[in-house]
Every structure is written in structure tokens, then in C-alpha cells.
Amino acid sequence: MEKKTNNAAPGVEVEGLSGVQTLIVAAAAGLSVANIYYAQPLLDLMAHDLGIPAATVGLIVMVTQVGYCLGLIFIVPIGDLIDRRKLIIAQGLLLGIALVTVGTAGTSAMLLAGMGAVGLSAVLVQTLVAQAAALATTAQRGRVVGMVTSGIVTGILAARSFSGAIADIGGWRAVYLISAFIALVMVIVLMSMLPRQYAKQNMETYTHALLSIPTMFLREGSLLYRGVLALLIFAAFSTFWTALVLPLSAPPFSYSHTRIGLFGLVGLAGAIAATCAGRVADRGHGRWTTGFSLAILLSSWGLIALLPVSMMLLLVGVVLMDLAVQAVHVTNLSAIVAFNPQKSGRLIGGYMVFYSVGSAVGAIAATTIYSRFGWMGISLVGAAFSAIALALWIKSEISERTN
Numbered sequence: 001m002e003k004k005t006n007n008a009a010p011g012v013e014v015e016g017l018s019g020v021q022t023l024i025v026a027a028a029a030g031l032s033v034a035n036i037y038y039a040q041p042l043l044d045l046m047a048h049d050l051g052i053p054a055a056t057v058g059l060i061v062m063v064t065q066v067g068y069c070l071g072l073i074f075i076v077p078i079g080d081l082i083d084r085r086k087l088i089i090a091q092g093l094l095l096g097i098a099l100v101t102v103g104t105a106g107t108s109a110m111l112l113a114g115m116g117a118v119g120l121s122a123v124l125v126q127t128l129v130a131q132a133a134a135l136a137t138t139a140q141r142g143r144v145v146g147m148v149t150s151g152i153v154t155g156i157l158a159a160r161s162f163s164g165a166i167a168d169i170g171g172w173r174a175v176y177l178i179s180a181f182i183a184l185v186m187v188i189v190l191m192s193m194l195p196r197q198y199a200k201q202n203m204e205t206y207t208h209a210l211l212s213i214p215t216m217f218l219r220e221g222s223l224l225y226r227g228v229l230a231l232l233i234f235a236a237f238s239t240f241w242t243a244l245v246l247p248l249s250a251p252p253f254s255y256s257h258t259r260i261g262l263f264g265l266v267g268l269a270g271a272i273a274a275t276c277a278g279r280v281a282d283r284g285h286g287r288w289t290t291g292f293s294l295a296i297l298l299s300s301w302g303l304i305a306l307l308p309v310s311m312m313l314l315l316v317g318v319v320l321m322d323l324a325v326q327a328v329h330v331t332n333l334s335a336i337v338a339f340n341p342q343k344s345g346r347l348i349g350g351y352m353v354f355y356s357v358g359s360a361v362g363a364i365a366a367t368t369i370y371s372r373f374g375w376m377g378i379s380l381v382g383a384a385f386s387a388i389a390l391a392l393w394i395k396s397e398i399s400e401r402t403n
Helices: 018-033 040-050 059-074 076-080 084-104 108-121 124-135 141-170 174-194 206-219 220-241 257-261 263-304 311-339 343-402
Strands: none
Touching: 018 040, 018 141, 018 174, 040 059, 040 108, 040 220, 040 257, 059 108, 059 206, 076 084, 076 124, 076 206, 076 257, 076 343, 084 108, 084 124, 084 174, 108 206, 124 141, 124 206, 124 311, 141 174, 141 257, 141 263, 141 311, 174 263, 206 220, 206 343, 220 263, 220 311, 220 343, 257 263, 257 311, 263 311, 263 343, 311 343
């Protein structure tokens, strides 16, 4: 990568990012975020191996999301104050250590601690997004950030397929040990291609940077509205994906973890289609894109509820759900960044806290509800999250028209 970047000393010409460099950052972002989702198709294996009760196995996903949330609050803002290259390398090394901890865990307490550390260090993905935006020229920034975001979505959806396939071959521990090796290779590649940066004088303190995040969201109703939408849609998303392994791994389906993991690839079609929603939002139709997508999300649960009856209808429901969630997510990010582009890192970090909280709520709700009410209970909870989000959008539209 060229040493002449947006973060270089004043007066140095900006060269931007090449296509190969952008692909490397996108791949690193996808590999980083995938670590948060590897556990979802493996929950039954982890629970059986370490004696975790089925009703509380959702804690594995929850503590990962809690760690991710803490990382968003306390780690991501550091990138506004120091050389992000050093932060990226440190986060990558810590991620590798956390993955080894999970892969060698001998007790449930050690597993949960390791998963929390994985979530904490996996916020590397948000630091990479901010770095890509900073290194890109103004003319290419949208394309660069879009490509990195595509890498993130692909990483999320492919994670379940990867972990399921590896677990069937070498067990669930192999998933995390292989990922630790990948993290080490990723750090070496990033060290070689990310430029060394000149230190920038920044009078803002770390404490002020942290406090500015909740202040912005509490003062601006539009930011808080988008954050709450993120919490609700990702609670619905996490409810489905956390619970899916439970009925599919049991009779009458008795699917292998490889086969269960392939369901993640079904959602990839929805993620690809969601890019169209981003283009529509760029033309000024973000509000209606959000409402239409939320209506699709709610309706998808009617098809998802038919799992015991028709696998094909379930798959259609999964595509619709992923399409809707990604479309709302894209329009949310567009609105958040447009509010104050110069503080986009902190705005994205604050927004992703809502995302993480929603994912944690959905994970713990999924296993608790499924153990008592089965798949119909899961479908009703997911539909409830979706209905509340749609009602919030309707209320916002009424208020907008009234004003």
C-alpha cells in the first residue's frame, strides 16, 4: 500500500486504495466478524462437551455479543486518537489469543470467558471499516466502504457454513483453533500492506471521545430512532439463527452441522439483494425503504413458522428475513453517517452497540423460549420484535407528517 494516504503528514498527496488493497481489507473484515457467529450452529456440541444445560446454552452467544458491545464502546473510539494501524495489529493478535482460549477451554467458565474476549477483540472489523474510509480518496470512499461492508456481510453468512463443515470433520474446537491460525496470518498480511502513519496531534481526550457517543445519540432523536430499529431487527435476526440448530439437529431432521451451516448461504441471496436497497436509499428513498423492508421482515416469520411443515417455505422465509434485515441496516448506516461524516467512526460504533445488544437479547430469548414453547414460540418472538420495529417506523412517519 502506498504510504501517501489521508492519514499522512499534512501536504502529502493522497493516493487512495487499489482494488487489491480494498479486497484485502474487505476479506480481513469478513474474517474478523465471522468469529462472532461461528458458535451458532455448534451450540449443541459445545453444550454436550462442557455440560451446559440446553436452556442456558444461549449464554455462549450472549457473552460474545456483550464482549462485542464493550469493544464498540471502549476500543473503537481509540482509533480516532491514535494510529489505527497499531490498533488493528493489536486487536488481531488479541483475537488470535482469545480464539485459542475458546478452542482449548476445559470448563464452561473458561469457554464463556474466551467467547467474551472473542467478541471484545472482534470489533477489529469496525476499526477496519474506519481505516478503509480514511485511506480512500473522497471520490472512491463510497465504493471502498461498500466493498468492505460486502466482505462483512459475506463473513457473517459464510461463518455458519464454515463452522458446521469443520465441526463435522474435526469437532467444534477445531473451528476456533483454525480461526486462530487464520487471524495470525491476517495480522501478518495487514502489517505488510497497511501504511505506517505519522502521529497526528489530537487534543481530544479518550474520556471525551467516549462520552461524546451517548451524548450524540441521546440528544438527536433521529440517531436514537435508528439505533432502536437496529436493536429490534437484530434481536429478530439472532432469535432465528440461534434457535435454528436446535430443531434441525434433532429428529425428525437430524441434519449434520455441515448441512445446518449451509442455511447461512441461503441468506447470502438476501444480502446481495439488499445492495439494491442501498442504491434506493442513496436516491432519497431511505425512509420508505426502511418501512417496506420492515413489512417484509414481519411477513417472513409466517413462512419461518412453517419449519415443521415445509423446508422450502422456510428457505423462502430465510431469504426474505435476511433481505429485510440487511436493507434496514444499510439505510440505517446511510442515515447515521450522513448525520456527521467527520465523526462517522463514533457514530457507527454507537449504532453497533444497539446491534450488539439486540443480538444478545435475541440469543438468550431463543434458547429460553425454544425449551418451553418450541419452534412456534420462536416464530412468535421473532414476529413480535419485527412488529414493534414496524410500529416504531409507522409512529415516526406519522410524527414526520404531523410536523
